[in-house]
Amino acid sequence: MAELALSAQDIHIRYRTYLDPPQGLRARLKSRQGQRRFRDIDAVRGVSFDLHRGESIGIIGHNGAGKSTILLGLAGLIELRDGQVLARSRPALLGVGALLNPQLSGRRNIELGCLALGVPRSEIDARVEHLIEFAGLQDFIDVPLKAYSSGMRARLAFIVATTSTPDIMLIDEALAVGDQEFHTRAVARLDEIRSEAGAVVIVSHSLTEVRRMCDRALWMDHGVVVMDGPADEVADAYAESSAALSKPPATPPSD
Amino acid sequence: MTDLPDVQSQAAQLRPVMARPPGREYAAELWRRREFITTAPRNQLRATNMDTVLGNLWFLVNPALQMIVYWLMFGVLLDVDRGVDNYIGYLVVGVLTFSYVTGALMASARCMDSNLTLIRSMYFPRAVIPISTLLSNLYTFVPSLLVMIVVVVATGELPTWRWLLLPVIVAGLSLLLLGVVFITARIGKQLPDLHTLLPHLTRLLFYCSGVLFAPAAFTSNELALLLFDINPFFDFVELLRWSLLGRPVEPQIWIFASIWMVALSTFGAWFFWRRELSYGTT
Numbered sequence: 124m125a126e127l128a129l130s131a132q133d134i135h136i137r138y139r140t141y142l143d144p145p146q147g148l149r150a151r152l153k154s155r156q157g158q159r160r161f162r163d164i165d166a167v168r169g170v171s172f173d174l175h176r177g178e179s180i181g182i183i184g185h186n187g188a189g190k191s192t193i194l195l196g197l198a199g200l201i202e203l204r205d206g207q208v209l210a211r212s213r214p215a216l217l218g219v220g221a222l223l224n225p226q227l228s229g230r231r232n233i234e235l236g237c238l239a240l241g242v243p244r245s246e247i248d249a250r251v252e253h254l255i256e257f258a259g260l261q262d263f264i265d266v267p268l269k270a271y272s273s274g275m276r277a278r279l280a281f282i283v284a285t286t287s288t289p290d291i292m293l294i295d296e297a298l299a300v301g302d303q304e305f306h307t308r309a310v311a312r313l314d315e316i317r318s319e320a321g322a323v324v325i326v327s328h329s330l331t332e333v334r335r336m337c338d339r340a341l342w343m344d345h346g347v348v349v350m351d352g353p354a355d356e357v358a359d360a361y362a363e364s365s366a367a368l369s370k371p372p373a374t375p376p377s378d
Numbered sequence: 379m380t381d382l383p384d385v386q387s388q389a390a391q392l393r394p395v396m397a398r399p400p401g402r403e404y405a406a407e408l409w410r411r412r413e414f415i416t417t418a419p420r421n422q423l424r425a426t427n428m429d430t431v432l433g434n435l436w437f438l439v440n441p442a443l444q445m446i447v448y449w450l451m452f453g454v455l456l457d458v459d460r461g462v463d464n465y466i467g468y469l470v471v472g473v474l475t476f477s478y479v480t481g482a483l484m485a486s487a488r489c490m491d492s493n494l495t496l497i498r499s500m501y502f503p504r505a506v507i508p509i510s511t512l513l514s515n516l517y518t519f520v521p522s523l524l525v526m527i528v529v530v531v532a533t534g535e536l537p538t539w540r541w542l543l544l545p546v547i548v549a550g551l552s553l554l555l556l557g558v559v560f561i562t563a564r565i566g567k568q569l570p571d572l573h574t575l576l577p578h579l580t581r582l583l584f585y586c587s588g589v590l591f592a593p594a595a596f597t598s599n600e601l602a603l604l605l606f607d608i609n610p611f612f613d614f615v616e617l618l619r620w621s622l623l624g625r626p627v628e629p630q631i632w633i634f635a636s637i638w639m640v641a642l643s644t645f646g647a648w649f650f651w652r653r654e655l656s657y658g659t660t
Contacts, residue, residue, distance in 0.1 A: 130392055138660055199395035200498050201658040209392035213501055226425035235421065238414035239502045241407065283500075 125175040128291050128322035129197065129214065134206035136167040136189070136196050166192040168346035169206070174291070176211075179313075179323040181333035181354055183361050184343035190326040191218075193343070194293045197324065214324075215240075215289035217280055218296070225269040229260055229279050232268055236283035246287065254282045257312075259305065277301050281309055285316070292316055294325045310336060330358045398654045399503070407503045415506055419514030441474050441522040445529065448473045452590060462592050467623045470529040472589035474522040475615050479555060479587075480580045482515040486559040487566035487573040490657050497658050504657045505650055508563040512556050516548075523548070530622050540621045547621055550639050551614040557642030560650035567657060587612040607631060610638035 141161045166189045174180055182190045195201040197208055198216040224232060233254070237247045255264050258278040263271065271279070278301060284292070292313065301309060313323055313336070327333050333340055333354055340357035342350040350357050399407060408415075427436050453466055462468050489511040490497070490504075497504065523544075531537075566572045586609050593606045606612050607628075613635035620627045 127392060129395075140660070195498060195658065197395065199397075199501060202655050203396060208395040210395050211392055213395060216499060218499060224421065224425060226428060227421050231421055235414065235418055236500070238417060239411065239496070239506070240500055241410040241502065243410075244413060 125177055126320075127173055127211070128176045128178070129174040129208065129210040131170055131172050131174075131193075131197060131208050132206050133169050133171050134167055134193070134196055134208060135165065135169055135204040136192050136201060137163050137165050137204045138192075138201075139163050165204075166346055167196060170341075170343070170346075170348050171206075172341060172348070172351060174322045174324065176320045176322055177317055178339065179317060179325065179337045181337035181340040181358075182324065182326045182343055183328070183330065183333055183340055183358065185365075188343040189346040190343055191295050194218075194295050194324065194326055198293055210291060212290045214291035214293050215284050216293045216295065217284040218294075226267055228267055229264045229271065229275075230255070232279060233282055233286075237286050240283070240287065242287045250286055251282075254286060257308065258282050274301050274305070278305055281312075285312060288316055288319060288321070290321050292321060292323045294323065294327075296326055296328070330362055334358050396655055398651070401651070404503055404505070404651060404654075408505055408509075411502055411506050414502070415510050416513065419510045419517060422514055423517055437518055437521040438524065441477070441525045444477060445470050445473060445525060448590075461595055463625075464530075464533050464535065464623055467530045467533045467535060468592070468619060468625075469590065470526050471619050471622055472587075472615050474519075474526055475551070475618055476584055476587060476589045476611070478515055478519040478522065478551075479611055480584070481518070482512055482555050482559055483562060483580050484573075484576060485511050485515060486562040487576050488570075489559075489563050490567040491570070494658075494660070504654055505560070505647070507657075508559045508650060509556065511563070512552065512559050515555075516552055519548070526622065535623055538624060540624065544618070544621045547614065547617045550635065551618075553643045554610055554614065554635075554639040557639075557644070557646030560646030561642075564650050564653050567653075583609075583611055587615055589615065608634055610635055610642070613638070 139161050168189075170189075170193060172180070182193065184190055192201070194216060196203055197210075198214050199208065200216065224235070227235070230251070233251055234247060237251075238244070255261055258281060260275065260278055260282075263275060268276065268279070281301075294313075317323055323336075325333065325336060337354040339352065340350075340354040341348050342357050342361050350360055398404075423437075424434070427433050430436060432439060448469055449466060452469060486508060489507050493507050497507070562572065562576070586606065588606060593603060593612075597603065607630060613631045616625070616627050616631050617635060619625045
């Protein structure tokens, strides 16, 4: 078996959020719950899996299943309540929200993003033009980011995250917003990363994408992994359960 | 599971993703981001005035206007020089220096939250954020220093060798301020209420730092004057006045200023670093 790239060991992530109940001060005093103004949400409740070099894992599940949160945990960007994540090197996270400053141009954002990651200036200068061309952003590269479409932002984020080829790449829905042409190129780049013995974890709602790009899939629900296996099998099971849920309940078969 | 020992030996080669690097390694990681630390605030500042008519000229006009308001109020209307030579010069150094202090402190309380998107999208030593927050304020302080020099020269002061020490004193003040910014950045993350509390604290500090009046002109109480001397912000304002206006300072001002500078910057860095892993939480 291939070498381990990352190992998630019984990780738990909790975050605290504020409650904003639709009631006035008087009602709050009456219900004597005036003090309980926040609620702890256990987004990830004990997830373990191993990721090997050259492997690609898809994470699927309903909204709120803890998919994005677990990526933050794997990337070491959010504190774990329990358990630990071990890795060969620090994973790079690629998400749609990852933009720096909407006022600044795409080029400055790429520069800043790479500098924040600690990529040396010489490497940025050597690669940035090529990457801009790769992402097809030449015409918009000096325009402020706020004028970008969501697909163009995703392309930019992709550039930042892949400038220095990461060992482990975590992708949060970032490919979904790009158009077909960029999608093809991005997939090719990810395959390249994997062939350089890297590993990829993809959170996606597109089962087609997961089937095509992943060897293995985890199905998450309410913060736990309910199924872990070959991508096709897990995607089939998930599709079946979703279909069962979305079937209109009030129309029994008439025959 | 015959390959279990093998898996374990492999796992031994892996390192925890979520680990706070020891001090020396942390400093090296920070050093690798030195260009980000200096570039990010410059870009931020460039963006702030992009859509205004005056553009970057505002960085000069703003301190000048601020100065004019204080001068009209305290120099012309109230005429409160109280025996201070060159009161206008005294006022400009106090007001503009303190404006740097207030700006940095106010920005620091929210800096971890306003950069949460960045913090949650990639790893870098989190101390990058308070340092760039301070630098951003230092950059806007540079035009203020120009205004100070213009006013000081216009009111009849001539450059002396003491002016050469101006950069050293500004660096010292910035280091002191960085220590405080580290502390307020961490506290502001854990307790957002600090942001509302801070204007009151900085105003208290303002009155305790001899910005508008020389405390010695108002009291001869030894203890009160000692309290002013112990306040490092008062000390640095006095040192800047010593440099630009030639006002005499007692040796203890230098000593208090240096002790606070070393103590607060060291403690602040440690205090911030202790919670390194927590800054990504909402």
